[in-house]
Amino acid sequence: MNPNAEMIAVNHPPVQFGKVGVLLVNLGTPDGTDYKSMRRYLQEFLTDRRVIEWSRFLWYPILYGIVLNTRPGKVGKAYASIWNNDLDESYLRTYTRNQAEQMAKSFADLPNVRVDWAMRYGQPSIKSKMDELQKDGCEKILLFPLYPQYAAATTATVNDEAFKALLKMRWQPALRTVPRYHDDPVYIEALANSITGHLATLDWEPEVILTSFHGIPKSYFMKGDPYHCQCYKTGRLVREKLGWSKEKLQVTFQSRFGPEEWLQPYTDKTVEKLAQEGVKRIAVINPGFVSDCLETLEEIAVEAAESFHEHGGEKFTHIPCLNDTPGGMAVLEHVVRRELMGWV
């Protein structure tokens, strides 16, 4: 008997079922570059205990007394300089939406699969998208935190938020989370191709290529976060794929925040040091970022480039993230198809 017929017979509201959802989730983004939007975004981000692990008694006076009064203005200006003015949104948002739309098209062979996207901080929220997918009949949801390397501050907080959304659901979908893919051969090949493809467009050759990952405080690593090791493995595999030396392709960490020591070597200090040592030409790639964002377009492509030139360097190039390019989409689709096994 058709299960819906039986439910209607007992006056049960009609329910959708039988589909599988794929939810791509990136970090987040402010709605605008104005003070209020920036403050709202930074407040949500910087009150996440997975991001700032300090005691709330110590952190909140600093956050509410200093950080949320000074940082929104400063960071808002930086966002404004790299804003996607055509769509009035950040590029992180543009690329994440494009990734979901392109993946949905490529999954035409999987008619019961719905692909959507969300942000951990800001809109659209994970909860709103999980509710939509569930209402649309997704009994199973594959949650994809868009981070090739696992960190508690990124992957785990996305997973936490999705499990929190389940707390209020009567009919919970089954939830599967995508693990790190820092050493997946398809990902490594896409990075290597992106490096060689970008360098082929230049009329000069870099002496050094930095693979610059977002940092985390060293104390998080000492407590057992595997992020550092996974970044180094990605760097080593790309280097081996390209047949380059440790001097030619180096791993560094960027985006320090606060007074603590973070993972080293620091990208900004390395860029300065290379220029001071007489290196004239460098390239920087950000393998840990699935999409270009403030940290790549401003901190690296603008700030690091300026610093290199100020310290005596001559040529600097930023290699874009994989974004929604065919190479980038091949990686995301490969990982999702593998993790959907047994469900479709």
Ligand SMILES: C=CC1=C(C)c2cc3[nH]c(cc4nc(cc5[nH]c(cc1n2)c(C)c5CCC(=O)O)C(CCC(=O)O)=C4C)c(C)c3C=C
């Ligand atoms: C202690 C603070 C932070 C930790 C730990 C941290 C880890 C971390 N972050 C990313 C990816 C991104 N971070 C981005 C921006 C950003 N990060 C922090 C702080 C920490 N990040 C702040 C305060 C900000 C906002 C900008 C600023 O105020 O400087 C972004 C960009 C978002 C955008 O909209 O463009 C990304 C992406 C990773 C991968 C990571 C740990 C592995």
Ligand SMILES: [Fe+2]
């Ligand atoms: Fe960050």
Ligand SMILES: [Fe+2]
């Ligand atoms: Fe930054």
